Amino acid sequence: MDTIELHDPAVRRLARPRALVTCAAYLARALCFLFMFVQCAHAAAPQVRTQGPGFYRMMLGSYEITAILDGTHDFPVDTVMTNVTRAQIDHDLAIDDLSLPVQGSINAFLINTGSQLILIDTGAGVLYGDCCGRLLANLRAAGYRPEQVDLVLLTHMHKDHVGGINLDGKAAFPNAIVRASRLEADYWLDAHNKNTAPPFLSSFFDAAAQSVAPYVATGRFQPFDGDAVLAPGVRALAAPGHTPGHTAYVVHNGSQTMLVWGDIIHVASIQLRDPDATVEYDSNAYVAQQTRRDMLALAARQHYVVGAAHIAFPGLGHVSPDGNGYRWIPLNYDADPAKHGAR
Ligand SMILES: [Zn+2]
Structure with a gap:
């Protein structure tokens, strides 16, 4: 049809x-x-691929503590660590599911006592390249402004701790007094020492001098002697070895104490298990080993909260004896620290 x-x-x-x-x-x-x-x-949403702002808050008695991240960098654990075998390094990293190069955190700690704003360490500024130098942005994200900082305390004057006090040749914290141990200042600011130190440390001397220059010029770089009390509830505690004047800071309020220990630990996976493992940047490896053992024992015995410059951000936790070494117990995350107070 x-x-x-x-x-x-x-x-x-x-x-x-x-x-x-x-x-x-x-x-x-x-x-x-x-x-x-x-x-x-x-x-489909485009991937964002960036991390959130790097700050974390906790209370220490009535003191507010803010851990601030400067950045993370490729840490060449295999070439920097000394007094530990390559096999042990590989073994320790494998246990913690880490592989080379390990991302190493650079942490600083901001303390608001209610009457003073105190920053312990300042990150690397421009001295480590793009990875880092984010301290000022994260400090602002945390609700503060650089001009509000009254006092900067340096654990030591290596690039990743002192670099952040300088911004384009000027004081990054324009109203702050900057303090470090006199032993530390005298070592890094004396050109004679640059000539006798290992060549790979040369640029560290230049960086230290340039970083503090704006504060030196205005009389606001003020080294201290010994285990000085630097603010109510804040005192220095000599912790030499990594550098000649390396210093920890003990922060106490109410019934709580925090030990901001600088570079006592560079790689938690390795040096907590074996406190005798050192880094090539240590001024005196033997003294650094003794100091590490002393600080770990103190923090464990007193149940101090530790603020660690190079343990994974926020670098806040406790240490507990474990075999011949220690283990790290990160602070439990608290979304509302002001309500719950210190632990
Ligand atoms: Zn460091």
């Missing part, structure tokens, strides 16, 4: 537009599918 009709020219004339309509419908449907596909492709 159809065949007969299609042979009829009149029927074919009628059928042609209908075929065109069908064709157009298919084409429209195909375009629709294509449009939907393109829409779907565009609807």
